[in-house]
Each structure stands twice: as C-alpha cells, then as structure tokens.
Amino acid sequence: MADLLALSTSVIDGHASEKDVGPMNRINFRLSEIAAGIAMVEAFSHCIVFETDDGLVAFDTSGVNGGTKVVEAIRHWRKDRFNSLIYTHGHLDHVGGCGAFMKDAVDNGGERPRVIGHENVPKRFDRYIFTDGYNVSINQRQFGQFSRRGYEIQDGSSFLPQSTARPDVTYQQTLDLNIGGMEIALKHARGETDDHTWAWIPEHKAICAGDFFIWCFPNAGNPQKVQRYPVEWAAAMRNMAAQGAELFLPAHGLPIEGKDRIAGVLSDVADSLEFLVKETIGRMNDGARLDEIVHEVQLDPLVLEKPYLRPIYDEPEFVIRNIWRMYGGWYDGNPSRLKPAPDASLAAELAALAEGASKLAERGHELMDSDPRLACHLVELAVQAEPDNQELHEIRAAVYQHRRGLESSLMAKGIFGAAANESKDKLGDA
Ligand SMILES: [Zn+2]
Numbered sequence: 001m002a003d004l005l006a007l008s009t010s011v012i013d014g015h016a017s018e019k020d021v022g023p024m025n026r027i028n029f030r031l032s033e034i035a036a037g038i039a040m041v042e043a044f045s046h047c048i049v050f051e052t053d054d055g056l057v058a059f060d061t062s063g064v065n066g067g068t069k070v071v072e073a074i075r076h077w078r079k080d081r082f083n084s085l086i087y088t089h090g091h092l093d094h095v096g097g098c099g100a101f102m103k104d105a106v107d108n109g110g111e112r113p114r115v116i117g118h119e120n121v122p123k124r125f126d127r128y129i130f131t132d133g134y135n136v137s138i139n140q141r142q143f144g145q146f147s148r149r150g151y152e153i154q155d156g157s158s159f160l161p162q163s164t165a166r167p168d169v170t171y172q173q174t175l176d177l178n179i180g181g182m183e184i185a186l187k188h189a190r191g192e193t194d195d196h197t198w199a200w201i202p203e204h205k206a207i208c209a210g211d212f213f214i215w216c217f218p219n220a221g222n223p224q225k226v227q228r229y230p231v232e233w234a235a236a237m238r239n240m241a242a243q244g245a246e247l248f249l250p251a252h253g254l255p256i257e258g259k260d261r262i263a264g265v266l267s268d269v270a271d272s273l274e275f276l277v278k279e280t281i282g283r284m285n286d287g288a289r290l291d292e293i294v295h296e297v298q299l300d301p302l303v304l305e306k307p308y309l310r311p312i313y314d315e316p317e318f319v320i321r322n323i324w325r326m327y328g329g330w331y332d333g334n335p336s337r338l339k340p341a342p343d344a345s346l347a348a349e350l351a352a353l354a355e356g357a358s359k360l361a362e363r364g365h366e367l368m369d370s371d372p373r374l375a376c377h378l379v380e381l382a383v384q385a386e387p388d389n390q391e392l393h394e395i396r397a398a399v400y401q402h403r404r405g406l407e408s409s410l411m412a413k414g415i416f417g418a419a420a421n422e423s424k425d426k427l428g429d430a
Pocket residue numbers: 045091093094211251252
C-alpha cells in the first residue's frame with residue numbers, strides 16, 4: 001500500500017515535486033489505508049471508505065466504468081456490507097459507479113445501501129436528462145483525451161448512466177448522521193456545483209471535501225458548463241480551514257494530514273478565488289467591459305506554481321468570466337456584440353477588405369507564436385468567410401493544434417484540439 005500521506009506532505013512542504021513523484025491525480029484503482037478503518041481507492045473520482053460497526057460508508061462511487069474496479073479493490077480490504085453511499089455532488093465521475101455498489105449488494109444477498117446527497121442532486125440528474133445531447137458533446141471535448149487513453153466516464157448510451165441511483169435521503173443545509181456509532185456531519189456549500197456536500201467526521205478529525213479541493217486550480221470557471229460559485233467556494237474553504245481537521249480527504253489527488261498544513265492549503269485556494277472576485281467585481285463596479293477585465297486581472301504567477309494550484313484543469317481567466325456571468329448579464333459591454341451580424345457576414349467583409357480570406361489565414365499562421373490569441377481570430381475569420389476552402393482549413397488546423405500545445409489547462413486544450421480536429425475532418429472529406 002502506498003503511503004499517500006507521506007507523499008502529499010513531501011510535496012506540500014516542498015521536499016518533492018511532481019517531477020519526482022509523478023502526478024497527484026492518479027487513476028490506478030489501488031486502495032490505500034489512510035488511517036485505521038479509513039481507505040481511499042484512487043480513481044476518477046476517488047472512493048473514500050469508512051469502516052463502522054454497521055457496515056461501510058463510501059463517499060462517492062467513481063465513474064460508470066470505474067465502479068466495478070473500485071468495489072473489487074474495497075472487497076480485497078473489507079467484506080462488510082455497504083451501509084450508505086454519500087454523493088459529495090452529482091458529477092458523473094462521482095455518481096456513475098453507483099451501479100457496481102448496488103450489484104455488490106445483490107451478489108452478496110444483502111440489503112441495498114442507502115444513498116445520501118444534497119437536495120439539488122436529483123435536480124441535477126433531471127437537468128442532465130433535459131440537456132443530454134449537449135452534455136455528451138461537451139464531455140467529449142473536455143475529456144476526449146481520457147477516452148483515447150481507454151478511460152470512459154460515460155457508458156455511451158446516455159450522459160447519466162441508467163444504473164445511477166437517486167438519493168434516498170436528501171438534505172438542505174446540514175445533516176447529522178450516526179452510522180454504526182460513527183458520527184458524520186454533512187454540510188452543504190456551493191462551489192464547483194450547487195449540490196455539493198462536505199463532511200466532518202469528528203471521531204477521525206477528518207474532512208471529506210468532494211471537489212472543493214482537487215490538487216489543481218479550482219474548477220470555478222469551466223467554459224462549457226453551468227455556473228460555478230467562487231465567492232461561496234472561498235467561504236467554504238475558510239469554514240473547512242477553521243474546523244481543525246487533522247486529516248483531509250479530497251475526491252481527487254492525494255489526502256493531506258496535519259492541522260496547519262491543511263489550513264494552509266485551504267487558505268491558499270480561498271485567497272486566490274477571493275483575489276479574482278475582488279478584482280473582477282471592483283472593475284465591474286467601475287464600469288469596465290469584460291474584455292478589459294479579462295486582460296487586466298492576473299494572479300501572481302508564483303501562486304499558480306504551487307503544486308495544488310496549477311492551472312492544468314481550469315484556469316483563472318475562465319473564473320473571471322464566470323464571476324462576470326454570475327453578477328452581470330451575458331452582455332459584455334461591447335455594443336457591437338449586443339445584436340451582432342452573423343459571424344460569416346463580418347468574416348466575408350473583412351476578407352474582402354484584406355483582399356482574400358487566404359490573407360487572413362496566412363497572417364494568422366505568421367502570428368501563431370508571437371500572438372496566438374490574435375492568430376486564432378484570423379484563421380477563424382478566414383474559414384468563416386470561406387467554409388469550404390480546404391487550404392484555409394489546413395492552416396486553421398495547424399494554428400489551433402499549435403495553440404493547444406501552448407495552453408496549460410485541460411479545458412483550453414480540449415476546445416482548441418477539437419477545433420483543430422474539426423478542420424482536419426474537413427480535409428478528410430476531399
Ligand atoms: Zn470530480
């Protein structure tokens with residue numbers, strides 16, 4: 001069994017880096033005992049299991065294609081029945097493995113575990129059914145690289161797996177449980193989602209944090225998904241930091257031990273979110289346009305080098321847009337974009353002024369190193385002016401592929417990579 005606590009301590013205290021020890025988020029389906037009667041199976045997401053006098057309590061079930069491996073790993077550790085499954089929130093990588101836990105109960109002739117979650121979890125499931133096609137396609141863009149590596153978080157037929165059970169017990173703000181003699185205090189806060197639960201387990205001085213902490217910059221900006229809540233997220237981090245936990249168990253990445261170390265990392269996350277909120281709202285109140293805010297507000301690059309704040313999944317620029325969306329409207333302050341011409345009309349006009357769409361594309365190609373943002377505008381205009389021109393698609397594919405390589409976040413890489421593939425597919429049609 002890996003000593004995950006020693007690993008995280010050495011990384012947080014600066015004695016080792018990811019270069020020495022490998023990625024913080026690992027999908028290896030290995031179970032590690034974190035303390036007596038507490039285990040973590042590292043997956044996408046993790047499953048965190050507590051032993052009680054009346055069976056096991058599992059926080060999260062991992063994804064639909066990971067659930068069986070997670071349950072197998074747990075069964076090598078303990079044979080007790082699953083008393084309860086607690087969803088930290090309703091994202092598919094946390095609830096999708098539910099079916100494997102239910103099957104385990106049937107296979108062992110036992111009672112089906114009780115499922116517990118915030119009252120917004122079933123509302124999320126309803127929304128997933130309502131926007132099924134959209135969610136399938138955005139997940140393909142965001143997580144396509146996972147499926148290319150053979151790890152699917154969807155089962156292919158529908159976004160929300162049929163086997164995912166809705167919670168039997170829901171709550172609004174707090175829920176105090178006593179399961180087999182172990183007290184668990186569930187606390188709701190909005191952050192990554194509106195249905196999040198974090199838990200305080202006093203007997204172990206432990207916090208189960210769900211996705212409030214993911215060992216990279218918080219997923220508070222996601223360009224393709226519904227509203228995130230940076231203000232409340234930061235407040236939840238402060239509440240967790242004040243709890244005096246000795247053991248911190250996130251649903252992604254390594255567990256953390258030590259009161260001061262835990263409070264320190266939580267404060268760092270809260271500080272960075274609060275900075276983005278303060279700078280963005282301050283400029284909104286002063287009448288700035290979104291464009292100015294996005295290009296002016298910058299977090300200290302040294303903060304983004306911390307091993308648990310690197311912008312490798314989401315990134316601060318996207319969080320700024322989410323803050324604007326939360327407290328403002330969709331209008332960005334540029335009046336020409338209130339009721340704009342079709343993209344294709346603007347592109348055709350600019351292509352004519354430039355004396356050819358190919359001029360726009362060639363200039364985009366020239367700029368792809370020195371000004372990749374501008375380069376993407378120019379190649380996009382070029383193919384919007386002439387959508388069937390294969391030479392323009394060849395250049396567009398090259399520029400977006402190059403841009404993908406320059407980006408740090410999985411979200412930006414996914415979208416730029418998908419744009420490159422879109423043009424490559426056009427070439428295949430010849
Ligand atoms: Zn997650």
